[in-house]
Amino acid sequence: MLSWLIVLPVIAAASVAFAPRRLKELHLPLGIALSVLPLALAGYIFWVFEPVAGYQFVQEAVWYEPWGISWSLGIDGISMPMVLLTTILVPIALAASTSITRRTKEFVVYVLLLEAGMIGVFLALDVFLFFVFFEAILIPMYFIIGIWGSDRRVYAAMKFFIFTAFGSALLLAGIIALAVTHAEQFGSPSFALSDLMDVQLSIGAERWLFAAFALAFAIKVPLFPVHTWLPDAHTEAPTAGSVLLAAVLLKLGTYGLLRFNLSLFPEASVDAAWIMGILAVVGIIYGAVVAIVQPDLKRLVAYSSVSHLGFIVLGTFALTSGGLQGAVIQNVNHGLITGALFLLVGMIYERRHTKQISEFGGLQKVMPIFAGFFLFMVFASIGLPGLSGFVGEFLILIGSYATLPILTIIAAAGVVLAAIYLLWAYERVFTGVPDKEENKLLSDLSIREISLLAPLAILILVIGLYPNVLLDKIAPSTEAVLDRIESQTEFVIPEPGRLGDVFIAGDNE
């Protein structure tokens, strides 16, 4: 069944690609309609997903026996929310792309192929297969930025590609090293994640491999100081590109850290936790400070991503129940919230053809619905209780305090900074009286645009009010990661770091 999650978008892409050329205006609707199929399947999987540790719906087929590579897919509490997020956002991103009138068909094809690749990354249980998807998604994203982006699109696309390709090159070397070691120890090569976990590594080798994997994922996240590709890529990409980039592609990094670094290199993860924590906190503060001074609304949201993803990395390397659960759920939240913010920026850009904050002012009066949605997303992003951002950040901060107290205190300042840059931006764009002539004639959101934002807003509210809808299914898997770390290393998670140690939001039944 999981294979269908990957195959359906590919079939959809092929159907759009072979759709008759003269039915030009039908390509986008066809793509949207077909992209609902994976969403339905992902929804079904969410529905029947058992809240237990371990992979479910596992599928395995040998790809090439002598190399030990296989098409093996599975889903657990860490990947399930990500798959769901991806399938929700693709139809929305496509539906938000009505302004793309040039080469629409290609655009839809690339977005659908991107979806297949992203889902593949989250489902792959074979490291080789994972790498194939991880690298393959670069191409559609490269084209999406490079063809439909704004002025400096070619530069941004190239930067995006080279940065991430650099990371994945070392990842490839790391994967090869790991598989060769497995072959030496067990007699046959294997790339299955479960087999590679059994490889005995010297601490030196483990640290090097951890570094190779961590660098690849850190570039994707992006973690300070390898984040510089992100503002360019985000700013130049078309709306759908920014949404998918922020909501899903960046999560490949945090997902990779959680799935591979913590599981494959437990010893090195424990040792390097403070380094990753420091980088994460630097990213949180740096991203927030830079966001404050951005004159461009889209760049502001892009830097806010750097800041928010720092929280996720901090939670991951806190190595506590709260931290990991928070990281996973914040992956989803950030996807929903930032995705929505990019949609909103795209909507205003379509009307005014500028993203400069100074060009706006007083939009609240002209576009009340737009302002309402924007304020809602701003509050969600800041982490107002009752909205989903709060759940994630609260869990992360409470979880991190047990192991990385000083960093957590500094990170908490990032929450305040987030309030500053977002509310200040809101104030400059929406409050006051509209003084510019162009702004007085802007039309408010159409039914189509509202219907794009509403599902995201509802999900943010649902997760904010009742996080257990996700946490129940996430927790067993994150606990399994921690169990493994505790069993493989001397590290003991200090109280109250584990589930049950303390009252943790989402566990209060």
Add this chain to the structure above:
Amino acid sequence: MIATPDINWIAILPELVLALGAVGVLLVDVQWKPATRVLGAIAAFTLVFAIAFTFLQWAQARDALEFGAPGELVAFSGMVLMDGFAVFGRFVLLVMAGLGLLAGWRLFESLNRRGAEAIALVLLATTGFSIMVASNNLVMMFLGLEIGSISLYVLAGLTREKAKADEAAMKYFLLGSFASAIFVYGVALLYAGTGQLEILAIRQFFTDFIVTRPAVILIGLALIIVGLGFKVSAAPFHSWAPDVYQGAPAGVVGYMAAMAKIAGFLAIARILLTGVPQLDNSWLPVIAGLSALSMLVGSIVALVQSDIRRMLAYSGVAHAGFIMTGIVGGATTGMLFYVAAYALQLIGAFAVVAVVSGAGSSESSISEYRGLARRSPALATAFAVLLLGMAGLPLTSGFIAKFGVFTEAWANGYGWLVIVAVLASVIAFAFYLRVIVAMYMDETEEERILVSPPARWVLAIAVVGTILAGVLPAPLIDLAANAFPL
């Protein structure tokens, strides 16, 4: 009556057929002066027969190994081998020759009466390189190398009216003969040191004797590596490649480059891996160094090229480095896969160049590719797939190829080389992407480009092969794994 020695004719059947085909093309041309199409048909039949015979050889090679009689695969008193390695090499050479004929078809037709020469030369070059990959005797290998190389020198100057092509052919000839001479000198020194010319006998020599002063042998080996390194355009012996690729007529460059690379690498692998594996302490670091140098020089210099052919030439230098990581890995499987996959991409890529710039053209600036996605979407897609395949993106044969050789090198203790290699691959992305940027992201108002049917076939085969071998690599890897040298 003279007693005829017991000769296994099957061992050289493909070469015999090819040589006869080449002669046949020339004779038919002299006698009847038929249309180029007729000559092409003769060449096609020749290749089909030759390929059919490689299947026969493959079956025999499998049988001989199965019944534990590898000696049967040594034919003509130790001159020629019919092991899986040779047969695989021949097969790839023949397929590439077929594609080369298709890719150069427009050029051959436009040459009128000289078309026959060109077709005969293609067949002759194939004969030579085919002998080279099958030879056990170093002198035999030299003969094959020269038959092939001299045919290529002439092919490079096919459009002799053009000064650029003339220059390219001359340069290729001068530097190439120099390299051949170095190779022969190396062979002589190796003979002086071991008293053997047969590669299998040289291996036996090192098993039987302990060489205390291997200096002469090592110098000989070094010269052989230099000579063959030139043929495969490995840095620092690559300086001819960009000029020749740029000046020679577009229709034949892909064929020339692919043939020289396939035969050259198979010869290097055979000499080093089957001839002198005992000396690997001496030559492994050298090959690793050449490999790293080639990858870095090729990738970095390719970045600044404005002519697509020079770029492909430097990328070829980088690929020579990648292929050598397979030899550093001490195994032939990854290398064979890589060579086959790369040769296919190369011929396909130059087929695109021949379509865009004209089959007889010299020089093709990257700016000619602006907006190709608009002017001819299918051609742009094909080129993009081939370039990404060369770059080694997953789901193309290039990725599997790189993965294979890197894994072998890492397993053989050359981790640093793999790290250099993956970094060089990232640099390589940048220049392959430049072409894609030009094709997809630049707009132009130029007219549509029509692709001739033969070129369409080449591109279809190259693209399908690249993707198929990337998604379902098992059959080709299995074949390469079974094609080990004796």
